[in-house]
Amino acid sequence: xxxxxxxxxxxxxxxxxxxxxxxxxxxxxxxxxxxxxxxxxxxxxxxxxxxxxxxxxxxxxxxxxxxxxxxxxxxxxxxxxxxxxxxxxxxxxxxxxxxxxxxxxxx
Numbered sequence: 001x002x003x004x005x006x007x008x009x010x011x012x013x014x015x016x017x018x019x020x021x022x023x024x025x026x027x028x029x030x031x032x033x034x035x036x037x038x039x040x041x042x043x044x045x046x047x048x049x050x051x052x053x054x055x056x057x058x059x060x061x062x063x064x065x066x067x068x069x070x071x072x073x074x075x076x077x078x079x080x081x082x083x084x085x086x087x088x089x090x091x092x093x094x095x096x097x098x099x100x101x102x103x104x105x106x107x
Contacts, residue, residue, distance in 0.1 A: 001065060003044035013057050028056025
């Protein structure tokens with residue numbers, strides 16, 4: 001992804017959400033003048049700035065750079081992944097076994 005692609009993708013994400021650059025600035029905690037200058041003069045953001053922009057959009061940096069179709073998670077799925085990320089290896093194995101048992105019971 002080139003610098004211009006990054007800028008265009010940020011603009012696309014704003015358009016999808018019907019966000020102004022001011023709204024993006026508020027959500028990401030970045031000064032409006034910085035956002036406006038970056039997007040109007042097509043100056044690619046620094047890595048820390050891009051992380052803050054992604055946080056503002058409520059997406060991960062990997063989602064930002066994902067190519068192709070993206071899957072939107074429900075709130076329940078996000079919560080499940082949040083719990084998953086806090087587990088150790090053994091607890092993850094147990095959680096998977098429990099979910100497999102639940103799935104078999106449902107079928």
